[in-house]
Amino acid sequence: MRMAPRVLVIEDEKDLSTVIAYNLRADGLEVVVCDTGEAGIREATSRRFDLVVLDLMLPDMSGLDVCRKIKATSATKGIPILIASARGEEVDRVVGLELGADDYVVKPFSVRELVLRVRAILRRAESAPPPTDIVEFGVLKIDRGAHRVFVNDEEVQLTALEFRLLSTLHERRNRTQGRDTLLLDVWQMNTPVESRTVDTHVKRLREKLGAASGYIRTVRGVGYRFASSPDEPGGD
Numbered sequence: 018m019r020m021a022p023r024v025l026v027i028e029d030e031k032d033l034s035t036v037i038a039y040n041l042r043a044d045g046l047e048v049v050v051c052d053t054g055e056a057g058i059r060e061a062t063s064r065r066f067d068l069v070v071l072d073l074m075l076p077d078m079s080g081l082d083v084c085r086k087i088k089a090t091s092a093t094k095g096i097p098i099l100i101a102s103a104r105g106e107e108v109d110r111v112v113g114l115e116l117g118a119d120d121y122v123v124k125p126f127s128v129r130e131l132v133l134r135v136r137a138i139l140r141r142a143e144s145a146p147p148p149t150d151i152v153e154f155g156v157l158k159i160d161r162g163a164h165r166v167f168v169n170d171e172e173v174q175l176t177a178l179e180f181r182l183l184s185t186l187h188e189r190r191n192r193t194q195g196r197d198t199l200l201l202d203v204w205q206m207n208t209p210v211e212s213r214t215v216d217t218h219v220k221r222l223r224e225k226l227g228a229a230s231g232y233i234r235t236v237r238g239v240g241y242r243f244a245s246s247p248d249e250p251g252g253d
């Protein structure tokens with residue numbers, strides 16, 4: 018029998034964490050609640066979790082720092098994080114996603130929406146390619162299971178977002194992806210953020226890719242495309 022997915026809820030508002038835990042449990046998930054960032058990090062490293070629901074405003078530390086810690090620890094970096102943010106500021110969510118969070122909900126959210134999003138992330142994680150799924154493309158090697166990227170056999174450290182950007186472009190290679198499409202599929206932003214965000218990240222990704230940077234071509238006025246060769250003529 019399959020083990021029930023286990024969710025760690027890091028949330029200091031008792032009423033809210035109780036409702037969240039109740040509804041996730043009713044949906045067949047196992048739930049552990051922590052009310053401080055420190056306890057959450059300790060819990061995350063102590064046993065297997067399939068997902069973390071993370072409040073950004075915690076009494077002892079910022080949720081963004083919790084996110085950073087979880088993503089910087091090899092034992093926990095693969096755990097998807099769903100940010101629950103009370104702040105209306107887009108910037109915190111963008112930073113959270115840059116740190117490797119998978120999705121966010123804005124408070125006040127409906128618990129039903131939260132459960133649906135948790136389910137969606139768990140489904141994505143479940144259907145993720147197996148750990149041996151390595152794609153080689155000239156000087157570039159993408160390990161889709163382990164979320165690692167190598168250029169000329171040297172590992173390139175990418176953020177979760179950069180990895181998703183690269184693998185999305187690669188999966189749809191030779192088809193130009195508009196900035197709006199990328200924002201939706203890579204950033205999973207339903208609300209429009211500055212499309213310059215895409216350009217900024219592509220620039221950073223290219224810098225990190227070095228010899229493989231030429232695979233990512235700008236299609237003027239449209240967006241980006243993964244080319245069949247890093248030195249294919251045309252583009253910029």
Ligand code: CA
Pocket residue numbers: 028029030072073074075076
């Ligand atoms: Ca809080």
